[in-house]
Amino acid sequence: MRQVSDVEQLEGLFTIVAGVIFITLFPKNTGNPVATLGFRYFNERDTYILSQRVLIDDPTKVHVRPHVSWEEVKRTVSCPRYLGLSFDAADHL
Numbered sequence: 001m002r003q004v005s006d007v008e009q010l011e012g013l014f015t016i017v018a019g020v021i022f023i024t025l026f027p028k029n030t031g032n033p034v035a036t037l038g039f040r041y042f043n044e045r046d047t048y049i050l051s052q053r054v055l056i057d058d059p060t061k062v063h064v065r066p067h068v069s070w071e072e073v074k075r076t077v078s079c080p081r082y083l084g085l086s087f088d089a090a091d092h093l
Contacts, residue, residue, distance in 0.1 A: 030054050 027033035030051045033042050042050060054061055 024036045025039065027035055027041060030047070033047055033050065034040050
């Protein structure tokens with residue numbers, strides 16, 4: 001098993017921090033553009049314009065898609081393959 005360098009650890013840490021910042025500051029949808037922390041980026045008129053432009057650009061977005069459930073998140077996070085804990089067959093020969 002190879003050692004993980006300090007640069008790779010910093011890259012991983014940066015990725016996690018960037019993901020948390022993105023989740024907390026980015027609005028969930030165009031219909032109600034309020035971030036998780038409560039920041040409101042657009043007024044009512046801007047929200048309407050934003051929603052209409054999204055629908056004009058991609059009419060398939062009229063249909064509401066299901067959100068990712070917490071069960072799916074837990075299953076993904078607990079999978080060793082996605083955490084980089086899988087091993088190559090060559091390592092075990």
